[in-house]
Amino acid sequence: MDVSSISQDLATIDGQIEDILRALSNGFQKLEKIKDPNRQSRQLDELTEKMRECKRLIKEFEREWRAEESKNTTSINKMLNDRKQSMIKELNTFVALKKRYAGSLGNKRSELFDRAEVGNGPGEENVFLASSMNNQQLMDTGDRMMNETDQAIERSKKVVEDTVNVGAEAAAALKAQTEQMSRIVNELDSIHFSMKKASQLVKEIGRQVATDRCIMALLFLIVVGVIAIIIVKIVNPKNKDIRDIPGLAPPVSRKLLWDHQYYR
Template sequence: MDISAINEDLANIDAQINDLLRALSNGFQKLDKVKDPNRQSRQLEELTEKMRECKRLIKEFDRELKVEESQNTTSVIKMLNDRKQAMIKELNSFVALKKQYGGNLGNKRNELFDAHEAGPGPGEEGVFLASSMTNQQLMDAGDRMMNETDQAIERSKKVVHDTVNVGGETAAALKAQTEQMSRIVNELDSIHFSMKKATQLVKEIGRQVATDRCIMALLFLIVVGVIAIIIVKIVNPKNKDIRDIPGLAPPVNRKLLWDHHYYR
């Protein structure tokens, strides 16, 4: 087909369809060499998905072809229609192959299933139809079934007993954990109360320390003032202001004796 005679969209769709048809052809050729039914089934599903995609692209090709009918010549339209029919024919051949492989795969699975059903399973050796068994065989078979039933019951009892023990141990562990959690909560409450009391005590100590500091500061000021007055008195004993301070002025008798001695 002359690709230059069609537009770019149709050419892209045609190329995608060609790739899918080529992949389908190669896939069915490889499918003949696969012997494993499961693997063959998976590959057949992959090929089926590619056939669905190819069918979708052919429909899209047909829609684009109808849009281009008014813009192309009759010969181009005929060529595109022939191309579409050839793609549909090739796709239908792959659909027929898919049905054929699907039928063969189903027959293989049925044969495997029938063989499995016909053959004796594990533990079924020596099992006969009841109609062909003698009374002794029936009794033996009944005894075996009863023994197997008793063993199954004993196993079930053991499982139930183990389950009850596990449940009891779990309940005891949960109870111990619950009590431990309760103790932890009580300890946390005690710690919280202790921290609250400690905070109050620290606040009271802080207030007391502040009061003591104020008193010490006041006493320090008084001592400094007294020391300062004493120093000034020593340096300048004639200072009348200091002399008038109670306790610092010299006694009256001592002053008179001093004046008398001076005038003599």
Template sequence: MDLSAISEELAEIEGQINDIFRALSNGFQKLEKIKDPNRRSRQLEELTDKMRECKRLIKGFEKVMKEEESRNTHDNNKKLNEKKQSMIKELNSFVALKKQHASSLENKRVDLFDGLGVGDGVGDENVMLASTMTNQQLMDTGHQMMDETDQAIERSKKVVEDTVNVGAETAAALKAQTEQMSRIVNELDSIHFSIKKASQLVKEIGRSVATDRCIMAMLFLIVIGVVAIIIVKLVNPHNKDIRDIPGLAPPVSRKLLWDLSDR
């Protein structure tokens, strides 16, 4: 098809699809030469990814084609439609090759290409009979395979989103718990410091009380002594043992004082 007869956007998409078709052709030729089952499986997975990308591009080609349908001539729209059907048919042929190689490897895993319709009713029968199908049947089959692939991709995206959300919620919960533990540790440190200060204060109060008790005891003994002396003096005023204590000696008679002054 003459690329000058279509828009630049359609020409670019068609070029990308053709590049993928060439890569798929070379990839399947390379796959025939690989003997190691593990390498063959990895190569088959890479080819499957390329087919998925090709399916996405074909769908984009169809979308742009419909948008430009009103601006194109009838002949150009017909050629574009034939080109799209040809691309779908070629993609289905690669799907059939992929299925054959997967069967030869006896791969028991879930077929990675289920999203393109290989396996669940749209598989071998429709692919192998693609050459006998009408254009409308080819279009319907291609649409069905692309829709199924979109659904599979959306399910995968949903699983990834759910996983990310669970991870975010778990991280938030762990962060909150970590902050709570940090606050608890700080509160415990504050309580320990308060207890230490209270213990020191109690010791200081105890020492102060002990000192005050000693002073009170000494004052009490002094008062007891003074009271005892006073009592003894009152009871026995001629006691010579306490006569020399200031303030407690009996008054000296005036006569005695004159006698002492005459001498």
């Protein structure tokens, strides 16, 4: 269809319908390859929804066309009418396919519903149609299915209980590891604090040792100086450049001082 000769709204609706019809064609091709009845049912539901949307758009297409019919030429109105009939025909084809697949799917479900299996032992199976069973057989089959369901529920409960126990054990182990890590961190903090204090103590001891060495060196220099003065005084007692050391002056000096005071 030549979209250049119609309005923008009609062209947009026509494009949407074309997309849905293409999706329906691909969907039914995909449906032919599906073997599982449940998947077939879901696919058929999706295609049915698309067909409803397509039918709504066709009606909207017709409304828009009728609203503009008086403005269009005869050839354009004929083209739009042919387009509408073509879309309806294609949609009806998909509707027929949907009915055929729905009928086939309904027959499969009916067969599955009417069958019941009763096993008398390993490798033994008797198949009966539900319509041919008497009341007792139906009750026995129902009881067996309920027992199997109860057993499955019990197995599921046990699995859940085991899972909860494993989770609790994992949580306890994780908590213990977390506490152990916390203790290790505390111990590392204590070690770091002790090392810091030890470093400060070593620095203080180093400063004290340096001070003591300075004092000892000063005392050594003083002692060496005193010894040197004593030695020089002994070797050269008349040297006036060296003062007398207190307590080491000769007694003569005291006598001279006494005589000087007496004669005054």
